[in-house]
Amino acid sequence: MTFGVTLAALRVAVRYASVMDACGLTVPPARWRLSLARMTNRPVPESRAPRILRLRPTRTGLVLRIKLRPGQDAFDVASATDRLRHSFGMYGVTSRELRSGIVELRMTGYDVLRRVQMTAETGPAPMCIPVALREDGSVHYRDYRAVPHGLTLGATESGKSVYQRNLVAGLAAHDVALVGIDCKQGVELFPLARRFSALADNPDTALELLEALVQHMEDVYQLIRSAQRITVDVPDADIAADIWDLPADIRPTPVVVLVDEVAELALFATKDEEKRRDRIVTALVRLAQLGRASGIYLEICGQRFGSELGKGITMLRAQLTGRTAHRVNDESSANMAFGDIAPDAVLAAIQIPTDVPGIAVSGDSTGGWTRIRAPHTSLRQAVNICNRHADRTPDMPALAAFRPAVTPLASATAPLTKAAPTTA
Structure with a gap:
């Protein structure tokens, strides 16, 4: 400088x-x-x-x-x-x-994606999270009010989990309810449980959680309708069409739903699992189509997200406006992310080197795209941030059954000596 x-x-x-x-x-x-x-x-x-x-x-x-x-x-x-x-x-x-x-x-003046140095600035608006650095040196934001739902793809060891940790760490300081679905037995999201209002670690619990979110969405719409009170003397600016138009004292808490591996929700081997899968995909599609106005935002992650996962998947993908692709194993995986919105980004996604994990291509429905890289955030750092903001975790009655059980935080003072074991 x-x-x-x-x-x-x-x-x-x-x-x-x-x-x-x-x-x-x-x-x-x-x-x-x-x-x-x-x-x-x-x-x-x-x-x-x-x-x-x-x-x-x-x-x-x-x-x-x-x-x-x-x-x-x-x-x-x-x-x-x-x-x-x-x-x-x-x-x-x-x-x-x-x-x-x-x-x-x-x-x-240098390769900013090789040495990521994020600035200390915060998002310019609520629900706008700085998560990565762009190749031109500017900050890449995840703006949920502008782009409600997002899809993140990436192969193993591509940096997808680090990107998700940065997202959770950025959301932890905001007044938002975090809902996680981690079918890898919770190894990615359950360490951050103190900041989550609801967590599911298997498809059966995920189905119940998603249906509870659908019911919560319908209740929020009833609240919006009851608060509209459209009359002749009500100004146009005071007519509520989503939660952000409601007064702050009755506005419901926005919800961000993070799905760690979407393929685990769509795979099935028996008839019962197929029925469960159809109900899960239906709930996700309903949340993607109707959830924005009720303050429910989806952040779906996976290694692949194509039609081979069954019916309804492409309909769900069409609702996910924000697309982020880390290093992928084949061109078809990159086409799943950008083939329908930014064909030029497909070539950039398959050229991401393997020796620089974390580099990704981000695009949206406008056709524009850019290369980004999130700063490396260890799981310990993300846990510390979530623990620091654990008091911001809202208590939502609709999701109380899925609230993770966590042990109290250890006290700041610890005994200086350790009692010696007794011997006979």
């Missing part, structure tokens, strides 16, 4: 005009300037580069905001980012159009 950013800023400021000219990002002077030069017998004015609006240093590099000249396009800047990277001596350059005629260039 002291020397590297200063030298980079000076290099950009000194080379800016010549680099823009060499990269073809300049426009010829206006006609009136040429006419004025002829009439006054002066040299022909040089081509004009985009005007610099702001040059801001960041923890990972520089952010350059420029204003395009008439006749220029944001696509011209985006296609020249690789040449700008070499010319300015930066590790990476990405462009983003902020509005008409304004383009932002984010320059990184």
Whole structure:
């Protein structure tokens, strides 16, 4: 921050005009300037580069905001980012159009995905959690109010569990109820049980928990209807359509449902297990279709999520707007995540190296995608964060039967000596 950013800023400021000219990002002077030069017998004015609006240093590099000249396009800047990277001596350059005629260039001085250093900033809004760092150096947020439901795919040892721990650790400090379904006998989520309002470690309990959530969703909708009271004298802004429109004193607590391995809920071997599987998938689809307005958000994780898991799975996947894919074992797994929303992200997902676990590709239904990496968070660190915020765990009567039984936290003081065993 002291020397590297200063030298980079000076290099950009000194080379800016010549680099823009060499990269073809300049426009010829206006006609009136040429006419004025002829009439006054002066040299022909040089081509004009985009005007610099702001040059801001960041923890990972520089952010350059420029204003395009008439006749220029944001696509011209985006296609020249690789040449700008070499010319300015930066590790990476990405462009983003902020509005008409304004383009932002984010320059990184090193590989931010190799050495992830998250800033201490929090989410800009409620239910907005910083979980990872993007390849351009900006923070990647998981915004549940903008993208209610998400899907996270990844092979074994790809960093999927670390991403989930960062998500739980970020949600722990918010006023939200966490509900977990971990069919691996609870080895991933049960250590964090002090911050969870409900947990299930097998498909049978998961079915009962999901049906209880469906009933809770219906009760919340009845509360919203009773609070609407639409009359002529009620302003439009006071008409409630979801829980965030309700007054704070009667607003239900939002619920985030984390499913650790969705395939374990969809697999079956007998007729009874098939009936259970159909009821589970039906409940998940109902929560995905109707849960947003009632404050229920889904975060589903798995290694594969395709049609081979049975009927209803593709319908569920269509409701999961946010997609995150870690390293996968085959191209079809990447197609399950991005084939229907961002085909360009499929190639990026299958090119994730095996020696850098945690790198992922994140995209949504808009077609945009970016490479991200969550900081390494050990299970011990996540447990400490959940224990620290255990007092925020809401008591929900609808989920009381699934509240995990935890032992009281050990006292801060411990005996300094240990009693010796008695001998006969």
